[in-house]
Amino acid sequence: MTLIEAVLLTVTTAATPLLLAALGELVVERSGVLNLGVEGMIVMGAAIAFVAAKMTGNPYFGALLGALAGCAFSLLFGFLTLTLVTNQVATGLALTILGLGLSGMIGESYVGEPGVQLEPISFPFLSELPLVGPLLFAQDIIFYLSIAAVIGVSWFLFRSRLGLQLRAIGDSHGSAHALGISVIKTRYCAVMFGGLCAGLAGAQLSLVYTPQWVENMSAGRGWIALALVVFASWRPLRVLAGAYLFGAVTIGQLHAQALGIAIPSQFLSALPYLATIVVLVIISRNRRLTLMNTPASLGQPFVPDR
């Protein structure tokens, strides 16, 4: 394996959880809901996936349960914000704090224990190709799912009737409701999809990235995912690009350090976040671009008149 191949492989591992979590949140936000609990859902997914994989010895079962855990957790968010109409920002933050605590409790007796790893799946012939082979055709199932999800979400949002309805709700839930589209039901589905993706992102952390459980192992990736959604101005393909760019900067700074390049490591660690801010500034400078993509009723509660 050449150095380039090795570096690119680590970039995909670093980018996949960000991509999944951000893609899920993108769908949630497109429906007009702001769920700041991504971090909590990821960490719950990571804990449940690890424990389930460890107990059954089957990492696939672990990944499934991790995704479902994220989904269940998002359902709690959905019930609070959509049915009981609580404040979305506060509820999302509470969900993160709850998730960090609860996952710590669930994983308590598993700290430091060697885990079960999701092994790569190779495609015959294709995985032998130079460079693209190991990169695209000899990866774990969550990587393939993340790529499939980008294609699926793009198609769903911009090519399907349901996707159009979802975007309509995000832009103006009042009008969509008047047209007879079920706002609450659609938003429930979007929120649950977001939870499923975040849970799977967590499973990737504890089954692929580092097959072990450590308290708080999401380590801020949920917040990066939230930034990525804005960074990508709510477009799935840009989320893909953003996640990989972010992964590349993260891995790149470690390599720069190992090469002995004399830049302060703290600055290098901050680089991915600086990149986000720069892109946010560029996007916000273009008012037309911002307005075109931001879901207009993002974060606003919807109470249908009965």
Place this chain on the structure above:
Amino acid sequence: MKKTLLALAAVAAFSFAASAAQAATKVCFVYVGPKNDGGWSEAHDIGRQEIENHFGDKVETVFLENVSEGPDAERAIERLARSGCNLIFTTSFGFMEPTLKVAKKFPDVKFEHATGYKTAPNVTNYNSRFYQGRYIQGQIAGKMSEVGVAGYIASFPIPEVVMGINSFLLGAQSVNPDFQLKVVWVNTWADAGKEADAAKALIDQGVDILTQHTDTTAPMQIAAERGIKAFGQALDMIEAGPETQLTAIIDSWGPYYIKRTQAVMDGTWESQSTWDGLVDGILTMAPYTNMPDDVMKMAMETEAKITNGEFEPFTGPITKQDGSEWLKEGEVADDGSLLSMNFYIKGVDDQLPQ
């Protein structure tokens, strides 16, 4: 008559119980992480259990886990002091100021703070000479590495960590003068993902031996996956890499905790500032594994030499990274300059973050 007897018996029983309760020394702990974190806090908790095993009914131990280093710490320590603790160990650098503040209010309670530098009439500070173990690791790396370059995953650029890097390299250079070290700073104590990324980056750049000054077993796992050797940190990490771990630095606070508890029981406890090492058993090495016999023999000899005081890792001649002389031939570094160390020695392939 019967009643009186009963009453007397009750009084006797009560006073016996009371005296027993009085005799039990209450020893309390404040941990920064969960008590089973597989690293730093768990090492302290093992020390607490050793106190219980050693003294049995004569002590009662209490601990608070997951106490953050902010304002919570002062409340937590004060709560313990109020609850009748005779001796309180606060086990993280950031607990230093809160410990001193609470100690002022409770002059009869004895306090011990780990890895700080301030003392008071009823506050001791204690620390462990981790760098002694890192020197031994360095020597092993010097023998085991085929390319002559090791990777070092470092947390924060504080003297303790810089000291460890230098000591590791000194050990390696003692058997291979051209040995080099690649350092990656991750700016965290525990982020499994980032530590794993750093490990991968270092391995991809050709190091064939890995060591860490961070808390999770992720680097050990990556080393195992890629088939290279590595060293554990704070606790024996052999489970994470049965064929990977060469040895590990183990924090063994137990003997020290027993000694200090005994001092409180005897009424001989006095405030001090201590920095124990291999010789005191506060620092121990995990079994030397996965290496040839001659390397194991060398490691054991060095360990014995440091333990019986024959040798100190920071003994001159030592040259700084910029080429200037730090220690002359035979000169041994004093504790003050070790505890404020902010420079690399020759051979580190990195710029120290300032």
